[in-house]
Amino acid sequence: MKILVALKQVPARDSQIRISADGRWLDESDLSYEINEPDAYALEAALQLREQHGGEVVVLCAGPERATSSIREALAKGADRAIHIEEDDLGAFDTLSLARLLAAAAKTEAPDLILTGLQSDDLGGGQTGVVMAELAGAPHATIIMAVEVNGAELRVKRELENGLFQYVSMPLPAVLTIQSGINKLRYATLMGIKKAKTKEVRRSTAAELGVAPEPSVVLQRVSQPQRVKQTQMLAGTPAEQAAQLVEKLRFEVRAL
Amino acid sequence: MSCILVVTEQTGGVWHKMSFETLAAGQQMGLALGLPVNACVFGTELAGELGGYELNSVIALDSPLLAEYTADAATAALAELIGALAPAYVLFPHTYQVRDYAPKVATRCGRALISDAIGYRVVDGAPVFQRQVFQGKLIADVAPATAGPVFVSFQAGAFRAEALAAGVAGVEVRAVALDAAQIRQRPEAPFRESARAVDLSAAELIVAVGRGIKEEGNVALAQELAEAMGAELAASRPICDNGWLPMERQVGSSGQTVAPKVYVALGISGAIQHQVGMKGSKCVVAINKDPNAPIFEIADYGIVGDLFDVVPALTAALKAR
Ligand SMILES: Cc1cc2nc3c(=O)[nH]c(=O)nc-3n(C[C@H](O)[C@H](O)[C@H](O)COP(=O)(O)OP(=O)(O)OC[C@H]3O[C@@H](n4cnc5c(N)ncnc54)[C@H](O)[C@@H]3O)c2cc1C
């Protein structure tokens, strides 16, 4: 079976985030980047399905040149090949036009299964996979915690609210959005890293795929959130901070 | 005439309470923009209750194929209603179910969904929506760039259900013609994983540990603090995903909801999915090395510092009591 994994490169989790001079996005000058966390789980789910059922895992990533490092990492972990839609300014796309871009590239592959992360750590739209499914005319399910493939059928475990889960079945081809924690991530081996260098990364662009941004929603600016609550900040050395906190918890909160 | 459509959510005759927050958002936007507000719900069972609010009308979408939620049926039913009603705005509560189908409805209507918005501002007569990006570290202003319908889902807690104005609205049952062959998802009954051995909802004191703890071996530091405080140990999702603590200790939208007297968050950034599980705590203490971490927005006491210095000091101070 052929599995496509949509993988996004996002600023590393511990990055010091600074707003760019024009106020529209981040100052990217000294950011480091990594694979969006749920996408790493989606990749692992794809690799495990290939181990069970055979076939091929293809990584699909839209992003600037720097995204190559994340694509190589996915190849080193075991993906067979990749498609890199190289675009410097993804900010011009809204979720719908970005999904159109990804769906256009996916169409050329006709995969049996498309896996995405449930949400990106930077934009946090939580919708690209669902939009791709609608564009591809494929059924989908979201927030997935287990995947079983039985022939042309899929049975998946969805996470619901309040600690509930639900199994849902549907025919292939289908799109799933994968939740973090669905499996245990593997590390790339030295052998894997070496092999990745020889694997195919097909480059494409929005123009080649015939997709223009045409956004129906525009991100105008980003800003720091306003604090709603008065936080008492405790200063000093760690020992002083600890002593103050114990005081507060005993005499102001009366909890100890 | 153009209008606002608020899509509410119920499961098996039980309301999702975020429905009322979104209805309140709809009423507010209706006033601000001078638009009538219609509400809709899948199924006829609860529609009458919405008739008690100040709304232009209530629409119950009726089909046996809507009794059990599937993304395909929900999308088909709603897309048809939107086609008929031509609303300028379609508002949803940002629930897990809405995550599952609202992007599909918006796509079918040729629009992008503004998901998980926390509010709006009216600028030159049109709303600009605010949503969190970078897991709440920044706020983005997003504006519709085309004619309606504009699709928006609102985050839990973004609007107050208590603000909802009572009134009288007519209820219309609208039969939806759905074809069973269009519905590809076959859902099974929801279930709970094996019974929880730990009930954090009853805990008076909680020490919760997040990814700032770095490694499994360091979780013991949090454990020692919890013991010195007489607190239960809890965690954010990544800690449980990594198997460093069992799932039953996870706090948040996919874990437990807690409301202790004191909740100490160690190395937890304070993403909304974590906050919804703990913001009912009477006192929140945040220990984080990043002064801009969103957890400080809801903290009563904050310590900006390295938890590897602060936590041992705190454990020692508690023991010395
Ligand atoms: C549908 C859905 C459901 C979810 N359900 C849940 C849920 O139930 N519960 C949940 O928790 N999350 C849930 N999440 C995930 C959530 O969005 C966040 O990703 C998660 O809460 C982040 O966990 P964290 O704060 O521990 O890690 P991070 O966001 O990585 O934060 C780590 C923090 O530690 C700080 N730090 C690092 N080193 C130190 C140090 N040495 N000293 C002090 N501070 C330090 C950093 O400044 C940072 O603020 C869900 C997400 C989705 C999309």
Ligand SMILES: Nc1ncnc2c1ncn2[C@@H]1O[C@H](COP(=O)(O)O)[C@@H](O)[C@H]1O
């Ligand atoms: N630029 C991109 N390239 C590849 N995949 C993406 C891209 N943007 C989003 N995705 C996928 O869509 C998922 C959800 O993203 P979002 O809708 O932005 O929260 C991510 O987890 C990725 O799997």
